[in-house]
Amino acid sequence: MSIALSSTPSRKQFRRLPAASGFVALLVLAQILGQRGFPESWNINLANPVNDVQGWVRDNRGQHWLFTFVFEPFTWIVDFGLERTSGFISWLPWFIPPTIVFLVIARSGKYWTAGFAAFAVIYPGIVGVWEQSIDTVSLMAVSVALSIAIGIPIGIWTALNKRAESALRPLLDAMQTVPATVYLIPVVLIFGIGQVPAAIATIIYALPPIIRLTALGIQQVPASAVEAAKMFGATKRQTLTKVQLPLAVPSIIAGINQTVMMALGIVVIATLVGAAGLGQEIMQTVRMLSPGRGLVVGMAVVAVAFVLDRVSLAVVVAPGEQRRALSRRKLALIVSALFVGAILGRVIGIHEFPFSWGTSFADPVDTAVNWFRDTFDVVTRPFNDFLVRDVLIRARRLLNETLSWQLIVIAATTLALFVSGWKMAVTTAISLVFIGVTGMWPDASKTLSQTVVAVLFSILIALPIGIWLGRRPRAEAAVSPLLDSLQTIPPLIYAIPFVMIFTVGPVPGIVAAVVYAIPPGIRLTSLGIRQVNKESIEAATTFGATQRQVLWGVRIPLAMPSIILAVNQMVMMVLAMAIIAGMVGGEGLGYRSVEALTRSNSGLGAEVGIAIVLMATILDRLSQALAKRMQAPAAL
Structure with missing residues (x-):
């Protein structure tokens, strides 16, 4: 018995020996007969046809049906959202946005989070990048909103359709593997350079998590709950809207959170294709080689992401979560008070941010980095x-x-x-x-x-x-x-x-x-x-x-x-x-x-x-x- 057991590994090793020897011989032959460096003569010059397509796009952007009926309407929607969002936030007096953020989050009972989020809203103004933060908020808000509007329906579709899920899974895997830079290249080819292409690249980059987590949430709904709805005569639409979607809310909230984080990850890189806002400020800090200023402005980007994340979490009510019921009268009073405050702020002339400490308090960071470098x-x-x-x-x-x-x-x-x-x-x-x-x-x-x-x-x-x-x-x-x-x-x-x-x-x-x-x-x-x-x-x-x-x-x-x-x-x-x-x-x-x-x-x-x-x-x-x-x- 012991002899048989001891001989088994040696036989397996003996069988593998020819394969290993052949592999080593193949490597030796490849090294001896092979060529150092990939031969330039094999270059297929892929850039040439792509540049030809770029030229065709420039020549036909104003007349081809693909641009007239597909790309331009979508571009108009994104541009409209960016302009209206940026214009509306710029029109509001500076104290209205933090007030709204505090009230939205405080409704969930998280008063400390609401207060911190309100401070995060005014932080960019304190460090002197209020206008730039408005551009970034507009870009992220529109991009995240459109990502959610596109991603949730696709997630529902893939959750209910196995073929669609099988077809989209490799694409979603690839999209989550690809670095953010790669998304900018085809967007620039089709849409050019500017704020709108940056928003479109952000939308595409932020789509995979909301699609995946929406589908995951629906698929994880207990089968007993779905069967109970069917037994009571619910249609597929009623089962989806009354059972599956409400129970999938936690997963959808996680998808929204990840979408916000993904959008944040491309904000700075999007400046390469013309995006304005805090990303441009960060690019300037690179040229200035000021780590202190970069940290201060970078924290402004983090503040924007934190506010959008907490507001999105506060707006959606998870199953079983208890919140104070807000009557229509109280809601009307709050909206009226905000409206009156906004009008008074514009009339009195206190709509602009009242003060700015700038980035001077970041000088100690620069001093510390210089000391470390010299020491x-x-x-x-x-x-x-x-x-x-x-x-x-x-x-x-x-x-x-x-x-x-x-x-x-x-x-x-x-x-x-x-x-x-x-x-x-x-x-x-x-x-x-x-x-x-x-x-x-x-x-x-x-x-x-x-x-x-x-x-x-x-x-x-x-x-x-x-x-x-x-x-x-x-x-x-x-x-x-x-x-x-x-x-x-x-x-x-x-x-x-x-x-x-x-x-x-x-x-x-x-x-x-x-x-x-x-x-x-x-x-x-x-x-x-x-x-x-x-x-x-x-x-x-x-x-x-x-x-x-x-x-x-x-x-x-x-x-x-x-x-x-x-x-x-x-x-x-x-x-x-x-x-x-x-x-x-x-x-x-x-x-x-x-x-x-x-x-x-x-x-x-x-x-x-x-x-x-x-x-x-x-x-x-x-x-x-x-x-x-x-x-x-x-x-x-």
């Missing part, structure tokens, strides 16, 4: 030189001058085959070759090397902290507000101090990407550690395992799916920072995407966008497949 220059400069000279340049040479492109494709395809199966392997091979034939291979290799470095640093920082916090609930509760703040600050703000510390180049973008990617990595790792089955821990403790043995032998193995997903999220966050790295002197696809947007080169934008999408898709799918493979221990 620790003996550390930061060698670190910058080491990262550029000994890591990034060597990685670039490895991918473009040392290894053949055939070897890279074969190795990546084999990894995909082992992790996810033959479909992902074929997808990986085709995607890598397509990146090469679009001429983006050198830029993609630069972005890949920067992404790998940033993800490795993020893993080394986020995973230990997440594991430590997962076993200490009080410490996690204390750190949670800091992580929330880090996830809501516009990503460009992170890059400003690091540009001052490390100078312009790829390093500030890498360090900023690490800081931006750490919060979700910490959260997911901590969640995985915290959700480990208590029975498994007690069993290990009963058998005499020490705390260290429980951690390495039980907690971390059972939390591995969450840890892999944490790595997945950090990879996606780092890729989302690619364009920010391009703005601060980083090379690769991020810089080329900035070049395409600023020069209105749709052809280059299409090539860069496709390369970013394919790279993000490969990394996302492989990490998700690896997370699924790691779920086996959790089932034991």
Whole structure:
């Protein structure tokens, strides 16, 4: 019996030996016979037909039916909403918006939240960006409203129609994988540059979460509730409106929350296509290299997002939630008082914001960053030189001058085959070759090397902290507000101090990407550690395992799916920072995407966008497949 058992592994290893030997031989042949760097003669020049389409769009924008009957009406709706919203908010006296926000949120009984939200409304005025905040509020309000108006019906449709869900799922997956920059490229091609294209890009970017969570909420309604409605003779429409939608409200609220956060994430980047508002102010802080001013203006963006988020949550009543009933008389009195206050404010002349401290109180932040740069220059400069000279340049040479492109494709395809199966392997091979034939291979290799470095640093920082916090609930509760703040600050703000510390180049973008990617990595790792089955821990403790043995032998193995997903999220966050790295002197696809947007080169934008999408898709799918493979221990 023991002989049979001991011989089984060796037989399996023996059977795998020819395959492994063949694979190694194939890699050696690919390296010896292959070509260093992707051949330029294979470039299909995808930019040319895209630029031809751009020229056709410019020539036919005013006469073709597609623009006359489809794009222009939608553009008019968005433009009308932006102008009316901005005009109405600008007309209101400064004290009316915070009053309205306070009353809306206070109706839910959350008076402290209402007071803080009212202060958040006036914060942009205090720091001198009141007018700019109105433009941003208008952009976000119209974009979020249209995203909700479009997304909820689509979510209902996909929840009730399995074929529609199956058809839209890959598209939604791709939309949530693609960095925000990619959305701007086709929007600029069709709609040009300005506030309206920025709003349309924001609408498209913010659609996936509201669609997904609306569908999820309806699908999770208990079947017994639906069956009970049918037994009482309810039609499909009545069942939907009286049973399914009310019970799906919590999920829909979460979708609205995520839509607001997604809209916030593209506000700054949308300035590249002409969006006005706080994003323009943040771009100026990059040119001025003022981290203090950038932090102050960035907090104004966070304040806008906080207000929109809390107001949207307060407007929708969740099932079972108790609120004070507001009679029509009280509602009429409140509306009348607000109307009279607005008229009096305009007549008396107190409609403009009365004071502004400006951003002078942010000077200590600039002083602190300058002190850090001058004091620790003996550390930061060698670190910058080491990262550029000994890591990034060597990685670039490895991918473009040392290894053949055939070897890279074969190795990546084999990894995909082992992790996810033959479909992902074929997808990986085709995607890598397509990146090469679009001429983006050198830029993609630069972005890949920067992404790998940033993800490795993020893993080394986020995973230990997440594991430590997962076993200490009080410490996690204390750190949670800091992580929330880090996830809501516009990503460009992170890059400003690091540009001052490390100078312009790829390093500030890498360090900023690490800081931006750490919060979700910490959260997911901590969640995985915290959700480990208590029975498994007690069993290990009963058998005499020490705390260290429980951690390495039980907690971390059972939390591995969450840890892999944490790595997945950090990879996606780092890729989302690619364009920010391009703005601060980083090379690769991020810089080329900035070049395409600023020069209105749709052809280059299409090539860069496709390369970013394919790279993000490969990394996302492989990490998700690896997370699924790691779920086996959790089932034991």
